[in-house]
Amino acid sequence: MIRIFRVAHLLAEYGVPVIPRFLYILNRVLFSIALPPSVSVGRNVLFGYSGLGIVVHARVVIGNNVKISQNVTLGGRSGYLEVPIIEDDVDIGAGACVLGPVRIGRGAKIGANAVVLKDVPAGAIAVGVPARILTSGQGD
Template identity: 40%
Template sequence: MFDRLIAYLDSVHARDPAPRSRWEIMLYPGVWALGFHRLAHWLFVGELFFLARVVNHVSRFLTAIDIHPGARIGRNFFIDHGFTVIGETAEIGDNVTIYQCVTLGGTNPTSGEPGKRHPTLEDNVIIGSGAQIIGPITVGARARVGANAVVTDDVPEGATMIGLKARSTLVPAETWLREFIPYGTPCDEPCEPSTDRVDALERELAQLREEIAGLKAGAAEPVRKSGTDD
């Protein structure tokens, strides 16, 4: 158990260079929230639902992170900062990183049956701050969701999602293969394939400027008045 804790703390340090020691990482609210959740989930699986909720509420009060006891979470899960909400049927794989103010929210099923209504995050997913992942969708392995993106559809493996509503943007293979990208956003690359559209708008603007210049030149010419013969 001690070795697993050390391995977990080292995995956090690999994604966040700010702490100077493992003891400092132990003070992180995300680490405490995950520890409380392990206990709450154990009680939830044992159908001690009220006690599981008590642990959940204590955790939320102390860490500002709300993880439903029913959520299933894999190894080396790291919440960097707090104010995150994770719903009951959410499933999180191994080595997943979530930044502050993220919601793994559910949809209200039309059937009235509880069922699966929260997202599934596969291994090595990174969710940027403020992102909203809504509904029983799957975010594929190694996918990245940029800050403040809203995702309501399945995300392909390795894709980077940005915007409202989030859409996929292609990234170079060397970026995709990187082990870790802070906040899930490759900031040294274009955020969306909009270059062609910008070029087209610039051409239209240049054409309009030429037409305006032509109109001004025509208006400046002296108006010739017709005279009478002597």
């Protein structure tokens, strides 16, 4: 799944017109993941269960060593042009939604089924609907 994405991303960067879209559709059909070639994905990113049910907006940025569980949505929000930025070493639990102009700080953890609508500081844990910060990671 990630290899198909990497090839599609590389071809899209070089301006190849049709093949990246075909590879996107192949990933969608085989693995049920919506991961457009334009997404910036860092190294050692793990998509749980081969990306089952994951939906990622075309402009999302995902850092290195990120773990994304199944059925996660990283997307836009009505009234906002910006989309989520996921920094390095973040864990996102199953079914979580990270929506709009949100930055998830380095080493943060997002609980299962959380709906994140505001920034999460580095090292923090966010849970609930809408998500609230349990720990700030700043020695609390």
